[in-house]
Amino acid sequence: MTAPRPTAERAAVVVTGMSVTTAFGRGTDRLRAALAAGQPAFTDVTRFDVGRRRAKRAAHLPGSPVLLDELGDLLTQAIAQAGLDAAAVGQTPLLCARHSDPSWPRRPQESRADGHAAATGSALAARAGLRDARRTYTNACVAASTALADAAALIASGREERVAVAAGYLVDEDVFALFDAGRALADDGALRSFSAGRRGLLLGDGMAAVILESAAAAERRGAEPLARLLGWGRAGDAHHVCQPHPEGLGMARALTAALARADRAPEQVDYLNAHGTGTSYNDSAEAAAVHLAFGAHAPKLPVSSTKSLTGHTLEASGLVEFAVSVLVLQEGLLPVNAGYTGQDPACRLDLVTEGPRRLKPATVVSLNAAFGGANTALVLGAA
Template sequence: MADPVPDLEPVITGLSALSACGRGAEVLYERAAAGEPAFGPVTRFDVSRFRAGAAAQLPGNPVLADELAAVTEEACTAARLSAGQRAGSRLLLAGHTDPAAARLPAADRARRTPAADARTLADRCGLRAGHRAYTTACVAGSTAVADAAAAIRTGSAERVVVAAGYLVDEEHFALFDAGRALAPDGRVRPFSAGRQGMVLGDGVAAVVLESAAAARRRGAPVLARLAGWGRAGDAHHVSQPHPQGTGLARAVRNALHRAGRRPEDIGYVNAHGTGTAASDAAETVGLRAALGDRAALVPVSSSKSVHGHTLESSGLLELVVTVGTLRAGRLPVNAGYLGADERCGLNLVTEGPHRAAPRYALSLNAAFGGANTALLVGAA
């Protein structure tokens, strides 16, 4: 039996996604549930000088602004928002500054900022109640979701649309390659022995969050509930996670506390799981600290093993996968697994289809500088 939903609890009434897996949230979830990676040779730019050469890319040369508008429109349509309801909605956009903007004349740079992108997207989609841009790297999308949920729960907003997007670009590819963070074998192997690093991926996603009361009044479909959220920093190193996962553990505890839930209530974890040696080991320690004995039992996987690391859009894309998991009752496969790593003793989902019916799932993200987020998603 579903838990009673308070009037101000944030619920998700619409979502959409675009990734190398295909267009739409369903195809993304189905590929994740089957553990079918979408990696291939980079075709968007020359990678001959790099160690790595793979990414999870959309075909051709998509334009991020256009794809963001299309996905946001799809999410609003799925939520059955009228023009008036859109006009009363805020937009929170997670993205990054276009690397090419730094090379423009000073007078032109203001038109190529994340804030300008948010304003343009809000105008294109009829979202008139304000907009904000988030540039906090790999937790940008999940941080925007947490802010949207907080605004709804405190009554300062009835509805918020959150969008996020990243398309694999040469500048970021070069930076991660130079830092030896990209997997030269072109596969993401989270928490596995023999893992060699991450693979970047294209990702665009949007979700509509609103209060449960607002959704009931207009008869909107409720896909899932955002029961809790947590954020914490450890400021351990500019690019390395705290080896004890302290920030991640606090973020998980905060999410559980906000939702009034215990570790025993968690039925699945969509982990940050980048496939890098230090990050996966630290995340394991953090999960053990936050969940105690439950950490060895709860099923864990990282959907990055299928769609790649989509940087600023990671939190939102992975939230879409997590919602799909709760609705379909099949857990995403931790693809690329080669064998156990003694530093990563988690209950990994290594084969599918893995059927389960979790009531609550965690979606975790972390970023350079020690930022950590945890979103606790409840079944509708």
Template sequence: MSAGDREVVVTGLGVTSAFGRGEDALWAGLAAGRAAFAPVTRFAADRYRTDAAATLPDAADLDAELARVVDHACAQAGLGAPERSRAPLLLGRHADPAVARRPLAAQGKTAISDTAAELARSQGLRGPARTYTNACVAAATALAEGAARVRGGLEERVVVAAGYLVDEDNFALFSAGRALAPDGALRSFSAGRRGLLLGDGVGAVVLESRATAAARGARPLGVLAGWGLAGDAHHVCQPHPGGRGMARAITAALDKAGLTPADIGYVNAHGTGTPHNDAAETAALRRALGDDVDRVPVSSTKSLHGHALEASGMLELAVTLLALRHGTLPVNAGYRGPDDDCRLDLVVGEPRRAEPRHALSLNAAFGGANTAWVVSAP
């Protein structure tokens, strides 16, 4: 089998965000360019730094939402029962905060991996399933393992899912750390940015080799051309100010894809709207892309749909695939003006028409973890 035949393609996609269920709802929200932040109704938030988040009001059960997006992705990919039974599940998800309140003996009997195993069983997928909980790179890490399995010939296809619904535990945690934006707006890379805002995000994709997809007539939605993972080892909750770990991840992703910085036509940035993160990510892009960074459009769609924590990589992969499909780059919302530490070609004001062939999607997490994806048009 040639290298082209082993290319990793996405053949099915299911997604839920604060804009609604399904990729059409997500794209409509992105195309409108209006942020989905509103007062939280899921719990009383009046005692916190802000009461704003991007939530889907009727999304209350993460396991139910995960089952829905996995089923939708498999159906869109055209997977019948035989194909599902041969596909493993890799899941990035947020731990159930209720478990932490149980007695220690009970906690030990309630492994988070059990939820992945149950999800796999309910959707007819092959077990045992694997679960990733490594904060804001959980989904991206699961995607990397899935893509590596397919590209290496270990699997013909893999289902990867991820999910987070805004919960009071994390809301309180980020509020106490003064990380939530008190003005109710996430202003990525902007002057006057004051923090992040949380958002619902649940998604699933079917990954398979191009040859496997072609053999059964499946239409690729996009290509996972390259990926990179790297660490900062700098600080438990702050990125390296020079963006060294993120830059290494970007370079590794480009190398795996066989591309150069000149090939990249869009960056879907991690862009949390916090002073340290956005400045470090800008430094990473300048370090990794060199002079090309000045002509590459950049936006953080967290400014529209919020920070989905463990599911960020999955939700933002969906955003990047849709941007390539529609030839429109989502806006970097909440922008108030340039910041000397964030000198980038930001998509501001309204979405920008463009038809890039290749895009980068970036994520970072506490502990100095960084991931980068090269996502290509099919």
């Protein structure tokens, strides 16, 4: 696939603060340890009754956490890690991604005013002392990655010095029932990305917050970057309402655009954090996209889907997996593609299957796709 020409000179974008929570526990260190251990977080669902469901498992925290409270804590932690003072926080906008609240349409009309998705961003911004909530994204599994790309574009173009991005999804009964009825959930209790015999996805709790800023701004205040966001790409294929193009055309275009923006050749990429939902349609199409975008480098490119560990965190997946990619750059450990039972001829990739793989990468890519044919790719570099 022919790459578009790199963009003109622009401000470099770095990550200076990050916090993430998954079913493995609250805080980035819990995810860091879980990636090193390589054991999935799936357990029997206890948050609601699944007695009449085909699938019985998900990756969720105990109890009934409140999304706004969890995201507020994560934003506070990311801001603290970035070392921002109150004045800098007050000049920083927030971009937020989340799943819609299934209880909102059922509430009395008079109580709905503050319950819609956009209100989450405004409430989070107010709690954290941020300037405002510019946008709230609900565009399915590319919501958070789209927010990251928009944040990076705002910074790279000089329109903002820094941007906070937060995203969250908590496993809920409505989505679980919908996916189960559509036979999208794995009834064998494992998410087996790219594997022969894979039976579908499993849901997972996922929440994260990051601070992105220009490298120049970070340097002026002496902040130590965690990683660099080198490039981003977005593309649509509009092939089907809930199936990707079988040749992975949209995903390949997003990958190619991101690499061009990052000024990286395919062979310079050391690891791909794949979308890898464990469904038959996605995984084969994604494998085709990898071969289309990476060409001769595709068979040598290490690939894994950390959804096989954390579950699919829907609108938050782009930010959770962005955090995973930052940790891969920091730790030099490629996460395992868990639940693997053997090669599917349609998914010929260098999958990380025998436990985490030791490798010190300089450049990694995170790929996401969504219903309706929306696709995003993010290219990250070591700090």
